[in-house]
Amino acid sequence: IWTKLLVLVYPVFIVMDMIRVVYQDCGYLVDLDDDDTISDLQIRIFSLTELAPEEQKWSCLGTEQDEVEKWRSMLVRTVLERDSIGGGVGRPVVLEVTRNDDNRDTKEGLGTELGPEIELQKPVKIYNGPETAAMTDFARRIRSYMDQIEEYEDPLVQDKARALMPLEKFQSMAAESLDVGRSTPEDVSRPTDSRHSDLRYLCQDAALAWELLVWFRGEFFSWVNSPKCWSCDGESKIAGGAPPLNSEIKWGAGMVEIHICTACGATTRFPRYNKAEKLLDTRRGRCGEWTQAFTLCARAVGLEARMAHDWTDHCWTEIWSRKEKRWFHADPCETNLDKPLMYALGWKKKLTYVISVGRLGVADVSQRYAGDSPAMWEACLARRTLVPEDWLVDEISALNFRLHKSMHSNTLILAVQTLDQVSESLGSAGSYAGRESGAALWKRSRGEDGQS
Numbered sequence: 001i002w003t004k005l006l007v008l009v010y011p012v013f014i015v016m017d018m019i020r021v022v023y024q025d026c027g028y029l030v031d032l033d034d035d036d037t038i039s040d041l042q043i044r045i046f047s048l049t050e051l052a053p054e055e056q057k058w059s060c061l062g063t064e065q066d067e068v069e070k071w072r073s074m075l076v077r078t079v080l081e082r083d084s085i086g087g088g089v090g091r092p093v094v095l096e097v098t099r100n101d102d103n104r105d106t107k108e109g110l111g112t113e114l115g116p117e118i119e120l121q122k123p124v125k126i127y128n129g130p131e132t133a134a135m136t137d138f139a140r141r142i143r144s145y146m147d148q149i150e151e152y153e154d155p156l157v158q159d160k161a162r163a164l165m166p167l168e169k170f171q172s173m174a175a176e177s178l179d180v181g182r183s184t185p186e187d188v189s190r191p192t193d194s195r196h197s198d199l200r201y202l203c204q205d206a207a208l209a210w211e212l213l214v215w216f217r218g219e220f221f222s223w224v225n226s227p228k229c230w231s232c233d234g235e236s237k238i239a240g241g242a243p244p245l246n247s248e249i250k251w252g253a254g255m256v257e258i259h260i261c262t263a264c265g266a267t268t269r270f271p272r273y274n275k276a277e278k279l280l281d282t283r284r285g286r287c288g289e290w291t292q293a294f295t296l297c298a299r300a301v302g303l304e305a306r307m308a309h310d311w312t313d314h315c316w317t318e319i320w321s322r323k324e325k326r327w328f329h330a331d332p333c334e335t336n337l338d339k340p341l342m343y344a345l346g347w348k349k350k351l352t353y354v355i356s357v358g359r360l361g362v363a364d365v366s367q368r369y370a371g372d373s374p375a376m377w378e379a380c381l382a383r384r385t386l387v388p389e390d391w392l393v394d395e396i397s398a399l400n401f402r403l404h405k406s407m408h409s410n411t412l413i414l415a416v417q418t419l420d421q422v423s424e425s426l427g428s429a430g431s432y433a434g435r436e437s438g439a440a441l442w443k444r445s446r447g448e449d450g451q452s
């Protein structure tokens with residue numbers, strides 16, 4: 001019997017004396033002590049996979065064996081020398097573990113139980129011009145988003161999110177929506193109001209996402225313009241920024257807003273945390289905090305979710321509909337589902353780049369949001385002056401190639417399926433309201449209240 005097992009091992013930033021082992025689609029955190037050796041790690045993998053140490057063959061897909069050996073000793077050293085990890089999260093490495101019961105050449109068994117093999121082609125570059133600083137910045141920005149999403153796959157963080165959610169209520173409410181969808185004839189209007197979307201009555205993923213959206217905004221997260229004064233609970237006003245403390249940096253805060261109380265003059269810090277786990281505790285912020293925490297919650301309930309980053313300063317979540325075979329839009333700040341044109345038509349945003357980043361890959365999804373006509377897409381393209389379009393195509397292809405090369409083949413199949421869908425469709429028109437989240441003046445200053 002040939003069995004091909006894949007083990008993903010990488011250092012976890014938050015708890016530095018652990019590594020994460022993902023066996024097929026399950027994840028485990030494994031403690032490592034200072035004096036642990038590779039054979040200790042083999043024994044731990046044995047306890048998870050039932051593969052005896054001598055049966056374990058660790059190999060990286062598409063990597064020569066001597067590089068694997070180098071990587072193995074480096075892994076243990078890096079995990080144990082905590083200081084060397086610094087502030088970064090280790091890049092995931094996929095280990096292929098094979099067992100050979102019949103003493104045959106292990107190569108024969110590869111891939112036999114994992115469905116169709118996908119041949120990944122190294123992308124051919126189409127951009128030949130010079131490199132610019134703007135390209136470096138653009139690429140760095142995408143990579144920082146890729147680092148962010150690793151946290152959403154952490155089983156402990158997902159557990160923490162699930163523990164906060166009324167999961168049974170989600171399930172029963174979602175089932176009710178689907179019943180409505182099944183029992184209402186096509187020619188009779190389904191119950192709708194301005195926020196309802198037909199998709200929630202038609203597909204399980206959207207029905208569940210809808211319940212998550214309603215709970216998230218109604219009961220879980222709150223919007224912060226200025227935080228309440230820590231001393232007297234009075235109103236405060238922003239007075240500038242300050243560098244983050246170490247305790248704030250730990251949770252990814254790059255900057256801290258300083259707010260002064262209008263009543264007592266006390267100073268309240270508002271760190272802009274950048275770790276979804278921390279946001280499960282603070283439960284407040286603006287669209288960045290909202291969308292990070294929401295995307296984590298969506299992953300924790302088993303939805304295939306990714307974060308869409310709008311270069312004109314907004315973000316939201318995209319969720320894959322297994323039934324419809326397409327990504328749909330979910331904005332937690334606005335409780336809006338499958339309304340991709342709400343920004344261009346409702347908020348009158350002049351979108352430029354919208355880049356989605358998730359565990360399955362990176363995609364330029366701008367066209368889905370830019371407008372409902374070819375002219376609006378043309379206008380959007382004309383505003384995209386940061387980097388050449390060809391370069392952006394190359395960059396995203398290269399990032400995806402690197403990501404997919406080291407992916408479990410079952411995940412890879414899904415990744416390839418879902419990436420095929422990115423250039424799809426201008427959404428349907430309909431009517432779109434202005435922005436709801438945020439203070440009126442702030443929205444007006446951003447031109448997002450639907451008035452401009």
Ligand SMILES: [Zn+2]
Pocket residue numbers: 229230231232233234261262263264265266
């Ligand atoms: Zn005060």
